Amino acid sequence: MSAESQAPPLEGAALTEALTVAMTVAPGLYSRNLFFDLHRRPEVRAARRRSALLRGALRHLERAADPALTARGDGLFELTYRLPDVDFRRQVTLSELEVACLRYLLARTERAPLGEAPEGDDPRARVEAAIARLGPPPAARASR
Secondary structure, eight states, rough: OOOHHHHHOOOOOHHHHHHHHHHHSSSTOOOOOTTTGGGGGGHHHHHHHHHHHHHEEEEOOOEEEEEEEESSSSEEEEEEEGGGGGGEEEEEEEEEEHHHHHHHHHHHHHOOOOOOOOOOHHHHHHHHHHTTTTSOOOHHTTOO
16 A cells, blocks of 8 residues: 555645645646636635735735734734835735745745744745645546
8 A cells, every 4th residue: 555545635724724824835737727626626726825825925025114913812823014115005814834834935035024934934845745635646647
């Protein structure tokens, strides 16, 4: 029995969070045109919305003024920033994994408007672990 068949399939919030990260890092990986039936599931629709929100925040953070990330105390974070050139202010509630995803993607652009990750927290490792929980990439599953 392979390790893949022993791992329980992700469901609910765990699936949504893992797919959110995957769809943020590689937006075309779970294309709605190729995986139409998958996108009918509520968890996948929620992940698609969250990944769009994260990609939008990522674009904004590249030119944002006064970005601030505040821990709420319930495991969630509040991200606030403003875009002064268009008089726009945004506040977004994020999970720890979503913050790690933003930090990972911002580090690739050599910017760190959210500050460095806390000591011992590796955003890249967290993002890779979340994506790994989804199993093989869709193309690998389709070729079986």
